[in-house]
Amino acid sequence: MLSHILSLYRKLPLFKGKFTAGRLLFKPLLNKEQPVTFIAKQNIKYTIPNTIENLGLELLINGIYEADIISVLQRAMKNDNVFFDVGANIGSIGLPVVKSQKGIRYFGFEASPKTFEYLLYNFQHNSITDYELHNKLIHEDNNKKMKFYEAIEYGKSSLAPSYSADYVYVDSVSLDNFCIDKSISTIDLMKVDVQGFELFVFKGLQKMLLQKKVKKILFEFEDWAEDAAGINIGEAQKFLLECGYHLYTVDGKKLNSICTKGSCMMWAKPY
Numbered sequence: 001m002l003s004h005i006l007s008l009y010r011k012l013p014l015f016k017g018k019f020t021a022g023r024l025l026f027k028p029l030l031n032k033e034q035p036v037t038f039i040a041k042q043n044i045k046y047t048i049p050n051t052i053e054n055l056g057l058e059l060l061i062n063g064i065y066e067a068d069i070i071s072v073l074q075r076a077m078k079n080d081n082v083f084f085d086v087g088a089n090i091g092s093i094g095l096p097v098v099k100s101q102k103g104i105r106y107f108g109f110e111a112s113p114k115t116f117e118y119l120l121y122n123f124q125h126n127s128i129t130d131y132e133l134h135n136k137l138i139h140e141d142n143n144k145k146m147k148f149y150e151a152i153e154y155g156k157s158s159l160a161p162s163y164s165a166d167y168v169y170v171d172s173v174s175l176d177n178f179c180i181d182k183s184i185s186t187i188d189l190m191k192v193d194v195q196g197f198e199l200f201v202f203k204g205l206q207k208m209l210l211q212k213k214v215k216k217i218l219f220e221f222e223d224w225a226e227d228a229a230g231i232n233i234g235e236a237q238k239f240l241l242e243c244g245y246h247l248y249t250v251d252g253k254k255l256n257s258i259c260t261k262g263s264c265m266m267w268a269k270p271y
Contacts, residue, residue: 022061055155065092087193111137140203142174158195174204196225199236209243212270222263
């Protein structure tokens with residue numbers, strides 16, 4: 001019954017406040033703390049851990065999460081590209097992108113063991129063929145046990161205790177080492193979403209960055225998240241510039257200075 005009502009609601013034209021209205025409309029039908037399974041846009045079957053986290057709730061109500069970002073990635077992706085999804089979460093970004101193009105070689109990395117179970121389940125139940133999923137923390141430090149804070153709002157789990165005091169120890173890996181082990185010479189497209197710790201992902205990829213082996217990187221800058229990560233605001237952007245990359249807005253306009261306030265999505269591309 002819920003799936004049928006949601007399907008009809010998603011077909012309504014987009015209007016201001018549609019998500020908010022949907023959240024109120026479906027609130028009585030949702031058990032917030034329990035997993036929910038449903039079919040979303042592109043006929044993707046998801047199971048989400050709960051509907052407390054806005055990521056899952058938006059996916060449930062709208063049938064897609066961050067549609068604008070998914071569209072940007074889909075346009076940038078080509079057949080046979082190697083796609084690294086760092087901070088893959090439950091697959092809400094990776095699955096729509098992979099299903100939109102044939103032949104994508106997908107590598108998903110998710111540090112949270114609890115969230116990783118859902119990522120694995122969602123890929124296994126959507127007839128995706130060429131993919132690898134790794135329950136690893138991507139970092140400059142390779143092969144170490146690191147403290148990772150898991151939040152019930154699973155989109156907010158992090159190396160920093162910003163949303164939870166509960167933690168587990170997870171294995172780290174640097175992407176330079178990972179690519180050597182997997183004989184990967186080029187990363188065509190990479191999405192990075194690690195709650196302000198992007199600098200450490202990039203430092204662990206420094207060799208490939210300096211060799212311009214990473215063609216496109218999409219990542220989000222958030223001033224508060226970098227502050228929580230204990231790094232200087234804008235440091236991740238500075239590092240990419242030093243490695244020989246230009247920064248652009250998501251619609252392709254070159255940034256003449258780094259972002260230091262607020263938040264924004266941006267591309268990094270080698271020059």
